[in-house]
Amino acid sequence: MKIVMLGAPGAGKGTQAKKIAEKYQIPHISTGDIFRANIKAGTELGSKAKTYMDKGLLVPDELVVDLVVDRVNQDDCSKGYVLDGFPRTIPQAEALDEALATLGQKMDYAINIEVKDEDIISRMSGRRACVDCGATYHIVNIPPKKEGICDNCGGELILRDDDKPETVKKRLGVYHDQTQPLIEYYTNKKILVEVDGTIGIDKIFSKIVKVLGE
Numbered sequence: 106m107k108i109v110m111l112g113a114p115g116a117g118k119g120t121q122a123k124k125i126a127e128k129y130q131i132p133h134i135s136t137g138d139i140f141r142a143n144i145k146a147g148t149e150l151g152s153k154a155k156t157y158m159d160k161g162l163l164v165p166d167e168l169v170v171d172l173v174v175d176r177v178n179q180d181d182c183s184k185g186y187v188l189d190g191f192p193r194t195i196p197q198a199e200a201l202d203e204a205l206a207t208l209g210q211k212m213d214y215a216i217n218i219e220v221k222d223e224d225i226i227s228r229m230s231g232r233r234a235c236v237d238c239g240a241t242y243h244i245v246n247i248p249p250k251k252e253g254i255c256d257n258c259g260g261e262l263i264l265r266d267d268d269k270p271e272t273v274k275k276r277l278g279v280y281h282d283q284t285q286p287l288i289e290y291y292t293n294k295k296i297l298v299e300v301d302g303t304i305g306i307d308k309i310f311s312k313i314v315k316v317l318g319e
């Protein structure tokens with residue numbers, strides 16, 4: 106089962122992608138996490154990506170596409186995967202579809218989690234990320250057991266630079282310009298699934314499971 110998660114930054118794609126990956130036992134591939142891991146490891150890719158990420162801009166397609174195509178060709182992806190944060194532009198989606206077509210495969214579902222901009226802005230200001238393992242929380246919706254401390258690894262929780270209100274507004278602008286057109290792209294491919302992203306994590310997940318199957 107090959108799945109693409111769509112939705113504005115902060116819509117809850119990552120949270121649902123993790124739940125899908127766990128239930129269906131498929132890898133969760135987050136391009137944002139891959140970039141953050143590269144930044145932390147001090148790689149060349151990381152330093153290139155960081156200059157865009159800190160400004161709320163998209164990393165150029167040529168830095169993302171090969172990375173994802175290589176990843177989905179790895180053995181653990183043979184039964185499928187859930188892509189979180191990719192594709193984010195029409196050229197990325199086309200490149201992915203072309204790569205799949207050469208293997209005689211195609212994407213099965215594109216799940217769009219719909220949340221209004223004003224809700225996104227208030228949600229993102231409450232988001233906290235672990236400086237060590239990257240796990241994300243929300244001070245109201247998904248609080249850590251101990252304030253400011255990561256449940257997974259005990260690392261410090263911070264408001265990421267790209268979650269600060271000014272950057273979030275910029276990221277939403279980028280989303281509407283470059284990523285939202287993917288809704289039409291996948292509607293035309295007849296694989297789009299629309300889910301209201303404001304009904305709570307568990308209800309959203311039940312709606313997704315109804316579509317994907319038990």
Ligand code: AMP
Nearest residue numbers: 136137157158162163164169190191193
């Ligand atoms: P995310 O954690 O998915 O919100 O991604 C954080 C940042 O990483 C984004 O704001 C972009 O700068 C960059 N990024 C992640 N995925 C992509 C992608 N598919 N294309 C371009 N930039 C990306």
